[in-house]
Amino acid sequence: MYYVYILTNKTHTVLYTGVTGNIERRMYEHKNKFIEGFTKRYNADKLVFFEAFNNVNDALEAEKKIKGWKREKKVSLIESINPCWNDLSIG
Numbered sequence: 001m002y003y004v005y006i007l008t009n010k011t012h013t014v015l016y017t018g019v020t021g022n023i024e025r026r027m028y029e030h031k032n033k034f035i036e037g038f039t040k041r042y043n044a045d046k047l048v049f050f051e052a053f054n055n056v057n058d059a060l061e062a063e064k065k066i067k068g069w070k071r072e073k074k075v076s077l078i079e080s081i082n083p084c085w086n087d088l089s090i091g
Contacts, residue, residue, distance in 0.1 A: 002059035004066065006049040006078060007039060012085060014042045015074050019063040023050060027089040047089040049078045 003023045007016045007030060011019040016039050029035050030045045037091065039045065053059040066074065 002053045002056045003050050004053070004059050004062045005047060005051075006074065007044040008046050008048050008085065009043045010046065014044045016042075016044045016072075017063055017066045017069065019056075020058045021056070022078075023089075031089070046085075046087045048082050048085050050088060083088070085091070 002019060002021050003026075004017065005023060005026070007018070008014055009079050018026070027045075027047055030039050033040045033045075051062065053062065066077070069077075078085065
């Protein structure tokens with residue numbers, strides 16, 4: 001499985017879209033600040049959206065599509081499945 005995911009920080013001011021083949025490992029890396037760059041700099045470690053794909057190319061296409069959206073459309077996507085912006089990596 002491959003996953004497109006959106007992370008935010010505790011104030012929800014940052015949205016980061018990524019793709020991975022192992023969501024549990026990737027969230028561990030984000031939460032422990034092992035990945036240099038945007039997510040570490042802006043403390044984006046709260047998983048608020050993810051979607052699973054069987055094909056890596058489908059996941060990459062979805063990531064590219066979401067990255068092209070304006071913030072408002074990303075927020076609508078998040079709130080369509082996670083209206084309270086809960087951390088989906090917990091539990």
